[in-house]
Amino acid sequence: MITLPDTPTREHCLALDRADPLASLRAEFVLPEDMIYLDGNSLGARPRAALARALDIVEREWGEDLITSWNRNGWFRKAYELGDLLAPMIGAGPGEVVVTDSTGIDLHKALQAAIGLAPAGRRRILMEGSNFPTNNYMTQGVAAQLPGCEVVFTEGEGIAQAIDERLSVLCLTHVHYKTGAIHDMAALTARAQAAGALVIWDLCHSAGVLPVDLNGCNADFAVGCTYKYLNGGPGSPAFIFAATRHHAEMRQPLTGWWGHAEPFAFERDFRPRAGIGRMLSGTQPILSLGVTECGLQLARRADMRDVRAKSMVLTGLFIQLVEARCAAHGFRLVSPRDPQRRGSQVSFDHEQGYAIVQALIAAGVVGDFRAPANMRFGFAPLYNRFVDVWDAVERLADIMDSGRWRDPAFATRSAVT
């Protein structure tokens, strides 16, 4: 149990860091000097081992072993191996997860598989409209292919009420990308399944940072990315989980040769592979896939209960200090105040959020901004310290008290659209 006094000081934070069972893991990451990186919910920091791993793949595996690497260096097995490495962290069993493609592509496969298994005649997919948009877009892409299929959007507490016998698939993101609110995976899964529907969970903002128990909740399918709290590297391949009970019957339409029963028989017609392998499509980006292993291995070294305990205090402390130090500056807490209902991020709304986030970045505190007014701060217990929270809020308070965020340089939007 980690405890802080009502009015903590920087020294209290340093004491917590000294007592932190995860403290030694920070040295396994490379972080820029003087930067407080609170954006691991967008792109995780670089594991120290990633450099040597990338070098080895380029120099030895590609450069020297060339085509023989598919067997000799296990390239063919990598999607399965990384899936098995990840599985215990999300409550999945061996052979239930592969690391492959992108979250969106994997969501397409999961949706198609789930719809194929849902009761005949049902054509309704229920989602959260405020979800990270790519999930909505991918789902709309699936629905447009199925005559009569409708995507129903609802929000938060309305989800449970919207579940009824017309539903084929409930597709939710476990932790909300903006607010950090956690859905009750067990309760919503049970409710949807009681109505005869299947359930897909997106674990982008929960895998690697809070205990997830897919099989304990009887989840049907799940997807997620590996480049946030799993520190797999920029755009590292995503993962897809399918419960073993669905393996024999599930189908997805992106039927490439890696999903074939015998890829090297070079048969003309598709026959799905047994097991989770039928969720694979084609050749994977080996350099990105191979380096993903470094982040997964570090996450496996942590006890997910320690990670969660630290995460709740990091985020709670951040809320407490921002509200204490910046009370006059109009920040509105968007994330749940109850730590049990909050993922590992804290979001505040502020009309000038964009400029404030830019000013913070200039001051070495990296968070991010999501339109229209959302300032997001992610806390990665594997490398963020309690003292980082203190120092980040100090810099935020300084920016607000001094009005430095009003500098016109901080108002310029990036060219990316």
Added chain:
Amino acid sequence: MITLPDTPTREHCLALDRADPLASLRAEFVLPEDMIYLDGNSLGARPRAALARALDIVEREWGEDLITSWNRNGWFRKAYELGDLLAPMIGAGPGEVVVTDSTGIDLHKALQAAIGLAPAGRRRILMEGSNFPTNNYMTQGVAAQLPGCEVVFTEGEGIAQAIDERLSVLCLTHVHYKTGAIHDMAALTARAQAAGALVIWDLCHSAGVLPVDLNGCNADFAVGCTYKYLNGGPGSPAFIFAATRHHAEMRQPLTGWWGHAEPFAFERDFRPRAGIGRMLSGTQPILSLGVTECGLQLARRADMRDVRAKSMVLTGLFIQLVEARCAAHGFRLVSPRDPQRRGSQVSFDHEQGYAIVQALIAAGVVGDFRAPANMRFGFAPLYNRFVDVWDAVERLADIMDSGRWRDPAFATRSAVT
């Protein structure tokens, strides 16, 4: 014009290498000592620059610049930039190509887009049954989603005859993965379009090794990989081309946020991006994508006419020498004898092909084997030399004359299925 006498010697080969306008490019690749690598049609060799590029992405872009790299280091633009870098080599214009996802996933998008643009009511896709299987499988996956859609398989010369007013999409691989035979892109495209169909070309075995003129042939869509003759690295992302005339109307169902008109507006509903960008889905594997640039840059330094001229002599010399030196050993040429109809590979059938290929690999000559009896040798003019052809055939003749291929060690099949 490269010419060889009727009975060339090793010295003739060395003379050709000295006169080769592409000779200097070999030094830009790293190849193992004493290996003759004739498998660039499966996995291209490593560009020397790839190591520094991978290091820079891991150390600086990921490790130091972290999330800011999406703008600062151009991660968001990479799919477009690499597409534009590749475009001139395949006869495409700027803004017609993106590098993204895998060949199979991109083929799914191209098929869906083409079917959507084909005359209403038509539901037939024509392919070559002996095609690389993943194309057939992906097409079967698409067809299974469209009521009444049929995939018709035919072969070689039968393709032109099978084109009629029932056809929606002709989907062909430009150079056959086993035989190396080249389809007449201009004639088949014109014939299919005259019947009202759309045409998709798979350039996996032609991009970077022979002049391709997609727009000159009025192709509708194309896909291909970057890890063969374009030397992008193991599993490097694929490319997709869409002719500009289709950009406004084309649709594909893998509608992720990168294909949205305004990804950072975080709108609830999908609106397709203008231009080729709507062929994108989600976040790409940046490490693999970034390194792909090294191979594309090298290929751009070569004049594709020089590449093609050298390729025809390399493959022709290989056929000539194998037939001269191994006449008694039962090799049957599978590739076209006419160099104009042959891509940059030579395939021989041999009942003991598997063991012979293994014996060759043990002797430092790397080709590959495709069931049931196909020995494939790819010739990459950017790094393969004429003397390599001579030396490879010397080693093959030695293996056959000595019977060394009968060693039981060479009969053991790999565990990969």
